[in-house]
Amino acid sequence: MEKWFITMKKADFNEIAEKYHISPILARLIRNRDIIGDEAVDFYLNGTIADLYDGMLMKDMDRAVEILSEKIREEKRIRVIGDYDIDGVNATYILQQGLSELGADVDTDIPDRIKDGYGLNIDLIDRAIDDGIDTIITCDNGIAAAEEIAYGKENGLTIVVTDHHEVPYVQINEEKEYILPRADAVVDPHRADCEYPFKGLCGAAVTYKLVEALYNVMQRDPEDVDYLMENVAIATVGDVMDLTGENRIFVKQGLEMLKRTQNPGLKALIECTGVDVDRLNAYHIGFVLGPCINASGRLDTAKRALELLNARTRRDAVMLAEDLKALNDSRKEMTERGVEEAVRMIESTSLKDDRVLVVYLPDCHESIAGIIAGRIREKYYKPVFVLTRAEEGVKGSGRSIETYDMFAQMCKCRALFTKFGGHKLAAGLSLEEENVERFRETINELCELSDDDLQEKVSIDMRLPFPYITEQLVNELELLEPFGKGNPKPLFAEKDLRVISPRIFGKNRNVLKCRLQDQQGYQMEAVHFGDVEDCLRAMEQKNFMSFTYYPTINEYMGRRTLQLTLVNYQ
Incomplete structure (x- = not known):
């Protein structure tokens, strides 16, 4: 069960709003991101290469x-x-x-x-x-x-x-x-x-x-x-750096450059993955283009991705881009299989009682261990290590949660590793096969996580009643972009909402649509991507629910309508 809380940071929102010609809602969102003082607010809203x-x-x-x-x-x-x-x-x-x-x-x-x-x-x-x-x-x-x-x-x-x-x-x-x-x-x-x-x-x-x-x-x-700033932007988002300070400027400027890039390889990759170049944003780097560039280093050689950036002719660029996309598609399939196997192993053994999950999948391709670890961390909200059999011994990747400094904990049992490195939230390691079980025991013995630490916290920016949601507000939220780690997309919430005619559709049955009605009778269209089956079941059982969401504009056949993208529900 997640723990929801509203970020209540104090400031004179009306004063900030007047000074920077923004709404008090936007002023509150900026304060929630710990942007404090004129200089910082100005840098956040108006920072440039200079x-x-x-x-x-x-x-x-x-x-x-x-x-x-x-x-x-x-x-x-x-x-x-x-x-x-x-x-x-x-x-x-x-x-x-x-x-x-x-x-x-x-x-x-x-x-x-x-x-x-x-x-x-x-x-x-x-x-x-x-x-x-x-x-x-x-x-x-x-x-x-x-x-x-x-x-x-x-x-x-x-x-x-x-x-x-x-x-x-x-x-x-x-x-x-x-x-x-x-x-x-x-x-x-x-x-x-x-x-x-x-x-x-x-x-x-x-x-x-x-x-x-x-x-x-x-x-x-x-x-x-x-012009190389577009490469800095791709790397900053792809390597999941905080989009604060200088990184915000690099990514903001780099995305604008990427929209009109002269690099044949990047152009071809944008085309072959079907990204709408005019709407290109940090999401597309993180979840569409980036994984293709990363896939070459995972399943082939990263020199292929470098060749793409160096491609001189359109023909070479298109061929290399299509190769990388195909590699990423097969990486996705392998990941799905690995995640299923890991979940099966956790659910059917004593692993599920551990506070730190150490999952050994000998036959898994070692290059996707980190991705699988990330997916398992999302599912269980625990620190996770996924280990695989390598050419010599065992190799693995770890992904952590906010309350667990993974690298510091690994330093305490460094004698078990032949090699290791990383930081608070992610790590890589090598060890002998006979030390796998000892590593699992030791890292759990060292673990001091409380039940509260293992409860996922959902940080909500503010309650936002439906009448406040306008097209003007949605457009204004774009001033906060690019979104990502360190500068999350705004998250609003409303409670006691009645769900009207929920249904699942989409060719993979992965989209849930419904209407939501508040206590005053205001209605909004809403969509949810993710665990749609569970969400639908909850909607069918409850008369009233609470949701977190962010507002968007849905354009369909030339018609623009306000729509909520639902994130969490209770």
Whole structure:
């Protein structure tokens, strides 16, 4: 059972509304997102590219720029080593484009998820040495590769790290001792000694800042690389970063650029997935385009996604886009099978009593373990690890809930892993097969989650009676976009509603339609996507129900009608 609560944050909503020419409803929604003070509200509503911070504020950015500008002038061979997910692929592309346009002799390498695993490894470094590479620059990885970087340095490589992951540490008494790799430059806003004002950038945004700084130093117009902001937007949404601060501007501007993109690969992907380019928003990156880019790193090689971004002809672009879409379709089928198997295992064993679910699916493709973990977390609202049999031992991915710091808990049983990394809400790990059961026991013994922690909280912005819902309000809500993590879509609620003629339709029977009537007799059309069968049963049993929703405009055959999209019900 979910726990609903209304966010009651205080402010003078009328004053904010007057000052920024918005409605008091919008003023309340902005306050609910902890946007406080004139400067913050102005940045939230009106922030532009001009408000982005100077990348040189990042620790070691000056060193990275100095090294790279020198290597470009000396015509040394540079290799960008990225990662196989959407952030890594876009970060690789940004560096490759930015450096080659400055005349660098640059190529790229991306690890294979299954063969190489995450991040830098000795093979990748040996490959660079064999190819006569002088300088490696990492993106979206490298901060945790101290040993591999030491090996590269011993073998004469210059290494620049750009990353956005947490810096690994060991806890000595109460003190954290951070382990920074001994690279020639380490650019990561999460460094304890980095004073960059915004810590929430993705890997691609860090590389964008580097390219911009490099253009300035080499006396080229940094506006020439503005177009790469569309790649930053894709990576920011795809890597599920908070859409606050600078990320909000990157995604807002990047989405506008993406609508008129000149990149043949992205154009082809938008077309072949059937996204309406005029209405393109963060949702389409997160749930339509992004998964296709990610699918190549999961089921094939991420180099295919990079090829798409690099495609020069329309023919190549269309072929690659269709390949990626097909890969994503088969990834979806595999995920469904994996989720069903995991649920069967949880329901039929003692697993269901655990507070932290550790599910071992030996035959599951290791690249979709994280997606399955996410789906299981949604179903049970518990932290979840899904483990699979790998080429060596067992590999897995974890997805957590707000009240459980997954990475901190894993640090307490690090002796069980051969490799692990991650952050509060997601993690990856490798371990020996004989340690699977011990890991399940240990992580549950360490778990201090209360019943309340394991109850999903639904945060409602405000009660919104039907008469307040107008087309003008729906249009005004667009000022709050882009929506996503850290800037959720507004959620309204109303109680004691009578449900009129609910019915399920759609070719997959996955849409529920009904009318809702409030106590004063006002009626609204409503739709619900999701657990439609359960919802219909509840509607048929109860005379009055409470719903959370957000208002939309439904356009059909030229007619525009107000409609509620229902999210939760009680």
